[in-house]
Amino acid sequence: xxxxxxxxxxxxxxxxxxxxxxxxxxxxxxxxxxxxxxxxxxxxxxxxxxxxxxxxxxxxxxxxxxxxxxxxxxxxxxxxxxxxxxxxxxxxxxxxxxxxxxxxxxxxxxxxxxxxxxxxxxxxxxxxxxxxxxxxxxxxxxxxxxxxxxxxxxxxxxxxxxxxxxxxxxxxxxxxxxxxxxxxxxxxxxxxxxxxxxxxxxxxxxxxxxxxxxxxxxxxxxxxxxx
Numbered sequence: 001x002x003x004x005x006x007x008x009x010x011x012x013x014x015x016x017x018x019x020x021x022x023x024x025x026x027x028x029x030x031x032x033x034x035x036x037x038x039x040x041x042x043x044x045x046x047x048x049x050x051x052x053x054x055x056x057x058x059x060x061x062x063x064x065x066x067x068x069x070x071x072x073x074x075x076x077x078x079x080x081x082x083x084x085x086x087x088x089x090x091x092x093x094x095x096x097x098x099x100x101x102x103x104x105x106x107x108x109x110x111x112x113x114x115x116x117x118x119x120x121x122x123x124x125x126x127x128x129x130x131x132x133x134x135x136x137x138x139x140x141x142x143x144x145x146x147x148x149x150x151x152x153x154x155x156x157x158x159x160x161x162x163x164x165x166x167x168x169x170x171x172x173x174x175x176x177x178x179x180x181x182x183x184x185x186x187x188x189x190x191x192x193x194x195x196x197x198x199x200x201x202x203x204x205x206x207x208x209x210x211x212x213x214x215x216x217x218x219x220x221x222x223x224x225x226x227x
Contacts, residue, residue, distance in 0.1 A: 003120045006032040006047060008040035008063065009055040009082060014105060018053060021109045028116060037061025041069055044077055050120045053103075055082045056094065064094055071098035078119045096209050098202075101125025124204035150214055156198045162216070164191040168204055169211035 022028045034040035056063040081094040081102040167177040178185040
């Protein structure tokens with residue numbers, strides 16, 4: 001099955017580079033492009049792609065607001081936010097707003113291709129290194145000044161489910177969590193599904209946001225040993 005992609009970025013060279021990279025893959029097809037946020041909404045709603053590569057800083061309407069409007073309109077497209085290290089403060093808001101992950105604009109071609117496939121398959125795209133920077137900035141600048149009392153639904157998690165949530169927040173894959181906890185990957189998938197259901201979360205990205213927002217994990221704190 002072909003994965004249909006829309007690229008939204010105000011830099012023509014960036015779009016052209018992504019089109020060239022993705023166009024070389026037999027299972028990927030760039031079906032549309034947009035140079036600003038308003039155009040991105042129109043293109044995505046008209047073409048209904050599987051994946052959108054969305055820049056944050058665009059004219060007329062930024063990528064963050066375009067993302068929010070697409071989510072509010074019920075778009076099923078999976079959005080990967082494009083960013084640079086100096087835009088970290090926007091990325092966490094994008095994840096909260098419904099993005100499926102984020103990529104640096106200078107990501108190597110092979111990683112870009114892998115990212116599109118990963119997100120199209122319904123998985124989250126969370127690079128641990130970048131996630132750490134984003135989360136640290138968010139916790140220091142936003143959560144630290146807000147209400148971090150744990151919500152009541154957290155109490156519904158079992159000890160193992162809470163442990164899995166911690167590992168999710170660290171950006172670990174199901175396979176990595178399974179290895180750490182010495183259980184099967186299928187068991188971890190079951191735990192992840194239960195965590196998402198109990199906390200009423202859409203996907204793994206929202207689980208990461210939730211964990212840091214509510215103090216389940218904190219940047220720089222070492223994880224407890226597996227139980």
